[in-house]
Amino acid sequence: MGGLTLGARGVRATARIVATPEALPVLEGEGPLALRRTRARGPYHRVTVVGAMSAPLGGDRIAVEAEVRDGARLHVDSAAATIALPGRDGERAHYDVRLGVGEGAELRWLPEQLISAAGSDLVMRTRIELAAGARLVFREEQVLGRHGEAPGTLATRLTVYRAGRPLLDQELAYGPGAPGGWDGGAVLGGHRASGQLLIVGPEFTDRPAEPRMLGESAVLTPLAGPGLLVTALAPDARLLRRTLDEVLRTHLPTR
Template sequence: MSVQATARIVATRDGLPVLVSDGPLAVRRTRATGPYTRVTVVGAMSAPLGGDRLAIEADAGEGARLLVDSAAATVALPGRTPEQAHYDVRLTVGENAELRWLPEQLVSAYGSDLRMRTRVELAATARLVLREEQILGRYGEQSGTLATRLTVHRAGRPLLDQELGYGPGAPGGWDGPAVLAGHRAVGQLLVVDPQFEDKPAEPQLLGETATLMPLAGPAFLVTAVAPDARQLRCVLDDVLQARLPG
């Protein structure tokens, strides 16, 4: 039997007025260092499975500083039915607010079929740090079918719209030399900050398999591939530490 569940997080300058868990998505306030209110997503059961429809909504209101992470990787698994699973993330960041969205990896297990959609709405003075990592197959196995889309609007205008597809159901060439070249870990790090309006980030190669590119707005996007999750995280963490020491 498939599961439908939506977890909700609302942060204000003064706290967390809304923290709602649902189904396999348990959200818990956890101890944080620094100025952030921290929420950790804890998987309460195996999900997403085939046919599941899961969603997380996070709203950082005016002046809020919210950090959302997860206790463990999310593993997409085949279900009892061949239906595609859906996982939607909807993020809203208000004026002078900051959201750091830093979940653990999404693992696409063999035989799974997942569509993941992340939508972000940013106010003009909002700040965002968003990390997404996809691991294509558990150790020693082939990837499942995974389609992801990341859409970001700032002050009502498009900032980024990126769609990726991997696995047996994806268009041909996804594992070729011009895309993953045999790598099984892929990640993106998006940083949006009004300070980049006066001083945009410079394009940069980060080793042999990662790039940093400025966007048409006060933002930059790091895209990286790696042989495994550990090496991928090292690349993205190095960028965070170098450019966002706080």
């Protein structure tokens, strides 16, 4: 890790978490990404990401890395929504999330929403590496614009590998810099909140989830591997969260 850098072209910062069954030997925040050990239920270590300054702004390059070693259980959330804001020079911001989950380990990655404010331009990339016996609960939600404003430009890519083999590779793009039709009936259909919930675990090998619609604007899809993906749209963040929470209550193991 190179350390926090502040310059004319934005912030460079990386926050790192390492979890073992016994402890959190690495818990290092930088710049806008402060990490706090918080109280957890059951056998989990819990870490809350706290925004220490406005970010990501145009020109920023920030990252979060989490390694959940064999047999460990980690729950990561955030204290508030992340707001992508425009920088002074109209530059693009980058936000990378890199997660690794070992054999017999579990990661619950449940941050608050990412809000794409008007005039912002953000590329967010998430890469997840899972061992064959790892468990994952991963939620991401995007809100396109604050109340009463147009969205910024947002491009995301989520890639997930299990035992070294691809499990999911998905790209999304919204806002004025995205390809045409992003707000049409075949994509958002006028909604301003989108999200997905990914659950992966060995328990789905013998009992795969059944594909089905969840209301009018959400669908549950079994993966070609031991997991399921829920994609959802909603008029606002509150209704989006309600849909995803219902799936969590139904499918999340109570351990």
